[in-house]
Amino acid sequence: MADLPGPRQIYTLEVVLECLHDLKHLKFTTPLCDLDEHEKGWQLTELCAPLLRAIKHPTDHFQLADLQLSSLLPLALKQHPSALPLTQTSKTTTDVSKARYVLSRFPRAPQRLFTLPLNNSNLIANKGTIWDGIKDGRWTKYLVPEARSHFHHRLPDDPTSYLQLISDLQDIAWENLYVTTYIDTNNMIFLLKIAFLGHTPDLEFARSFLRYVNLLAELVDKYENLVDAVDFGAHEPFEDSAPSVQALKSALFPANTDGHEQGLSMLKVFLWSAWQRSIMLYFYYVIGVQLWQGTNSTWSTLLAVRGIRRLIDLDSRDYRGESTQYLCNWAFELLRTSRTSLALDFRRMIALFDDHFKGLDGRCIKDSDLSCKGDLAESCQRFTSAEAKSQSAHATTCNGRCSRIRWSEAAYRKCASPRAVLADESHSTLYYAKASPNTMAISHVWSHGQGGRPEDGINICLHQRYCRLASSLGCETYWIDSACIPDDPQLRKEAIMRINDIFRDSKATIVSDQDLQSKAVTGLSTNDLETLFSILLACDWGVRAWTMLEAIRGNESIHILCADDQTIRLVDLLRSIHNDGAVDLAVLLGSAQHLLPSSDPGSAKSIEETGYLLSQRHASRKNDEIVIWGLLSNLSARGDALQLWQGHDEVNTGFLVSSAPRTKGFKGYGWAPETPYIRPQQRSVDLGDGLRQLYSIRFPSYDGRGSYAASITPRGLLGKWFVLELDEDAISNLCENCQDERSSTLWLDEGQDLEASSPTADKAPDTKFFPRPDFANACNILKACSSNPIAQVRILRPLDADGIGPYNGGNRRGEDFVMPIVICVCINPIDYGDHDEWQWKGVYEWIDDSHPDWRPEEMMII
Numbered sequence: 001m002a003d004l005p006g007p008r009q010i011y012t013l014e015v016v017l018e019c020l021h022d023l024k025h026l027k028f029t030t031p032l033c034d035l036d037e038h039e040k041g042w043q044l045t046e047l048c049a050p051l052l053r054a055i056k057h058p059t060d061h062f063q064l065a066d067l068q069l070s071s072l073l074p075l076a077l078k079q080h081p082s083a084l085p086l087t088q089t090s091k092t093t094t095d096v097s098k099a100r101y102v103l104s105r106f107p108r109a110p111q112r113l114f115t116l117p118l119n120n121s122n123l124i125a126n127k128g129t130i131w132d133g134i135k136d137g138r139w140t141k142y143l144v145p146e147a148r149s150h151f152h153h154r155l156p157d158d159p160t161s162y163l164q165l166i167s168d169l170q171d172i173a174w175e176n177l178y179v180t181t182y183i184d185t186n187n188m189i190f191l192l193k194i195a196f197l198g199h200t201p202d203l204e205f206a207r208s209f210l211r212y213v214n215l216l217a218e219l220v221d222k223y224e225n226l227v228d229a230v231d232f233g234a235h236e237p238f239e240d241s242a243p244s245v246q247a248l249k250s251a252l253f254p255a256n257t258d259g260h261e262q263g264l265s266m267l268k269v270f271l272w273s274a275w276q277r278s279i280m281l282y283f284y285y286v287i288g289v290q291l292w293q294g295t296n297s298t299w300s301t302l303l304a305v306r307g308i309r310r311l312i313d314l315d316s317r318d319y320r321g322e323s324t325q326y327l328c329n330w331a332f333e334l335l336r337t338s339r340t341s342l343a344l345d346f347r348r349m350i351a352l353f354d355d356h357f358k359g360l361d362g363r364c365i366k367d368s369d370l371s372c373k374g375d376l377a378e379s380c381q382r383f384t385s386a387e388a389k390s391q392s393a394h395a396t397t398c399n400g401r402c403s404r405i406r407w408s409e410a411a412y413r414k415c416a417s418p419r420a421v422l423a424d425e426s427h428s429t430l431y432y433a434k435a436s437p438n439t440m441a442i443s444h445v446w447s448h449g450q451g452g453r454p455e456d457g458i459n460i461c462l463h464q465r466y467c468r469l470a471s472s473l474g475c476e477t478y479w480i481d482s483a484c485i486p487d488d489p490q491l492r493k494e495a496i497m498r499i500n501d502i503f504r505d506s507k508a509t510i511v512s513d514q515d516l517q518s519k520a521v522t523g524l525s526t527n528d529l530e531t532l533f534s535i536l537l538a539c540d541w542g543v544r545a546w547t548m549l550e551a552i553r554g555n556e557s558i559h560i561l562c563a564d565d566q567t568i569r570l571v572d573l574l575r576s577i578h579n580d581g582a583v584d585l586a587v588l589l590g591s592a593q594h595l596l597p598s599s600d601p602g603s604a605k606s607i608e609e610t611g612y613l614l615s616q617r618h619a620s621r622k623n624d625e626i627v628i629w630g631l632l633s634n635l636s637a638r639g640d641a642l643q644l645w646q647g648h649d650e651v652n653t654g655f656l657v658s659s660a661p662r663t664k665g666f667k668g669y670g671w672a673p674e675t676p677y678i679r680p681q682q683r684s685v686d687l688g689d690g691l692r693q694l695y696s697i698r699f700p701s702y703d704g705r706g707s708y709a710a711s712i713t714p715r716g717l718l719g720k721w722f723v724l725e726l727d728e729d730a731i732s733n734l735c736e737n738c739q740d741e742r743s744s745t746l747w748l749d750e751g752q753d754l755e756a757s758s759p760t761a762d763k764a765p766d767t768k769f770f771p772r773p774d775f776a777n778a779c780n781i782l783k784a785c786s787s788n789p790i791a792q793v794r795i796l797r798p799l800d801a802d803g804i805g806p807y808n809g810g811n812r813r814g815e816d817f818v819m820p821i822v823i824c825v826c827i828n829p830i831d832y833g834d835h836d837e838w839q840w841k842g843v844y845e846w847i848d849d850s851h852p853d854w855r856p857e858e859m860m861i862i
Helices: 013-019 037-055 061-072 094-104 121-126 130-135 145-151 159-174 185-197 203-231 243-252 260-293 297-301 309-313 316-320 329-336 347-356 409-414 460-472 489-497 499-505 526-538 545-557 570-580 583-595 607-614 624-632 641-646 728-740 773-786
Strands: 419-422 432-434 439-444 477-479 508-512 558-561 567-569 650-652 681-688 691-697 709-712 717-725 753-756 792-797 819-826 837-846 855-861
Touching: 013 094, 013 185, 037 061, 037 203, 037 243, 037 260, 061 185, 061 203, 061 260, 094 185, 185 203, 185 260, 203 243, 203 260, 203 297, 203 309, 260 297, 260 570, 260 583, 316 329, 329 526, 329 583, 347 526, 347 583, 439 460, 439 499, 439 545, 460 477, 489 499, 489 624, 499 545, 508 545, 526 570, 526 583, 545 558, 545 583, 545 607, 545 624, 558 570, 567 570, 570 583, 607 624, 607 650, 624 641, 681 773, 691 773, 728 773, 773 792, 773 819, 773 837
Parallel strands: 439 477, 439 508, 508 558, 837 855
Antiparallel strands: 419 432, 419 477, 558 567, 650 709, 681 691, 691 753, 709 717, 717 792, 717 855, 792 819, 819 837
C-alpha cells in the first residue's frame, strides 16, 4: 500500500453509508442538469450565497459548506450526516472497508492552485512568529488545531531566509486547512458506490458521475466570476430587486467586511478541493473498468471532462515545480495536456521520478545539462538526432566492441511475409521464418541505440540478448525493425504494411527503453511499482508515434524490459497500481489511454481517435505519421493524407476544429487536416504603421466523439454545423469593438512578440496592442472576405451528434480557455445541386457564443 495518509473525514464512511438510500439502487440524479443553460447557470450562481455564508461560520464552516454542496445530489441522501448525533456509531461493512482503503491512497490535500491572502502585516511589523500573523489575520478557524504548532517559528533576521519562510507559509497553510484536508460528503457518496461496484461496469452511474463532475466545474467557474465582480467592485449586475439577487449581493458585498476576504478565498479553495477530488475519483472508476473489462468507444468517450477557467493560468511549471532536468519537458507536456490529465495531481509521479534519477542532468539538448523547452517535439534534440545513434547500444554484459550479425538477404526474400528472425544464438547470420503466435516483437526507440537496418546488421550481443528473451517467454522467433525492415523501398513497404499483424499476433511485445531498464523488478514493493509506472509515463518510448502503434496492437501481450533483463507484464503493473498504489498516480494512466487493454487490439481505430493520439507524437521520417494514421485505421500504409481521407466515408466534425494545417490544391478537401500533428502555429495581426503583433496559437485536436458526423463526398464535406451568418455591418461592428479593446499595455505570452516590417522603432512605445490577437485576426479575415459584394461569410461551430445543439466536448480543456470557430466563405453562391459550396478559411478564436442567431444548417464545405 502507498504510504499516504489520505484526506480526513468529518463524518465517518459508516455514518455516510447509514444516511444513504439503498447503495445498490442509489440515485445520483442532478436535477440542475435537466434545466436549460441559462436557468442552470443562475441557480448555480444563487447557490454561491449560502455557500459563502456557510464558509464564514465561526466554528462549523466546513460542515455547513458541505451541507450546502450536498444539495447538488438531492436524491442520494435520506438525511445529511450532520443530522445524526455525533456519538452515533455504525457497523463497518465490506463496502466501507474497501472505500476506506481507496481513500487512504488519496493525497491528504489537493495540489495548491491559489495564493492565499494571508494577513502578514503584524508579522512583518513586529517580527513575531508566523502564528502571530495568522491569528491576527482571522485565519485561526480555518486551520486544523493540531497543525498550529507548525507556525510558531520566529522570523529570521537573514533576508533570504525571511523571504523563504514567508513563501513557505503558503504551502504550510494550504496543507493544514479544514477545506483541503477533509473530504466532502458528496465525494464520500461516490466513493462508497465505487467500492460497491469495484470494476463492474455501470454505464448509468458513470454518466451520472460525469454530469456531477461537469456541474461542479460549472459551479467553480460561476463562483470565480462572482469573485472577479467583487474584486472590481462591480455592483451593477446585482441591482435587480429580486430577493435571490439581493441575497447574493448581500453575501458578496456585506456591510461588515471583517473576514470577508478570507471567506471569499476559503470558498474558492473548498470548491476547488471538492472538484479535484471528484475528477480523480471519477477517472479512478472509469479507468478501473477499462483495465479489467477492456476499452471500447463508449467508455473512452467518458474520459472527456469539462475544465474550469482557472486552468488557463497554469503551465507545466505549475505542475512539475522544481523537478529534475532529467525529466524531458516535452514528454511531460504531452502527459499534462492529455484530455484526461485535466487538473490531475502530478506531485507523486514527479517525486518518484526525481528520486530514481536524482543527480542526473538533462539530456534533451546536445552539450547542455538542461531539459528542452517543451513547446514541440522538434525542440528536443533526442527526437531530431535519433538516426545518428544506430546500433550504439550493447548488452550490459558486452564490452561494447562486439561485431555485427547481418541478414541473409536470400533467406529474407525466400521467407513469406511477415518475417521474423529465428531466435537461435548459434547462427552467424540472421535467418528468417514467418512470424507466428510464437514470435516476440520488440518495441523500442531508435535514439536509444538499437536502430538500424538488416543490410548493416545488428550488434551480435543484442541478437543473443533477444534470443534469450524470446526463449524465456516461450517464443521461437523475434521481430525488431532494425533486423526486419530493409532499406529496399518495396521490401520496406511490404514490411510496414504487416506491422499490425506482427504486434497483434505476437505472443509477447517487449518494451525496450533505457530509462525503464534502469529499474530493477525483483521483489517489487508497491513503491517500486509506482516508480516503474512513473518512469513509463515520461519515458521516450511513451511519446513516440511508432511505439504508440505498437503498443495499441501489442496491447495485453506487452512486457516491460527492466534491469538485468527481467520483465513484467504491463497489464499486471497497471492493475497493481490501480489496486494498491496512490490513486493520484493510478489515474494518470488516462493520459496514456493507448496502454489500456483492449478486447480487440487488432480492430480498426477511428481516424479521429488515432488523429488525436498522434497529435503530439513524433515520428522521425517525413510522412511516417500519415503511414501510422493509416495503419491504425487498418488501411494501406499510405504516405499522404488525401488518400487517407478518401478512404473514409465520414468524420466527426468536432475533430476538425483544431489548428492542424489543411490539404491544399485538391478541391473538395480544403477542410481535411494534412497531418495529425498539432504544433504551436505562429500568426500575426496588423497593428498599423508597419508593425505586426506576433503570437502563437494551438487549438488541440480531440477525437470529436459525440459531435455530428459529416459525410465525406467527392464534391466536399456534407454535414450540419452550428452557423452564424455575418453581414458587412455585423463584421464592421466586430472590427470596431476589437479596435476599441486595444491597449498600450501588452502582456506577452510565451511565443508572442512585436515585429516591425519597416523601421518604426520610435513609434513602438505608442502602439496599442490586441488583448486577444487571434480574435482580432479573425475579424480582419472576415472583413477581407466580406469585401467581395457577392460573398457570403459565416462562422461555424460543431453540433452534437443529434444535429440540434452545439457540441462542447472540446471546450474548456485548460490549454486555452477559448471557443474555436471555423471561418467559411461562399464566393460565388450559385446552386450546385442542393447546396452552395463553402471554402474553409481556417480555425480561429472567438469570444462570444451568446448571439441569438446561431442555428443548425447543413452545408457543403470544399
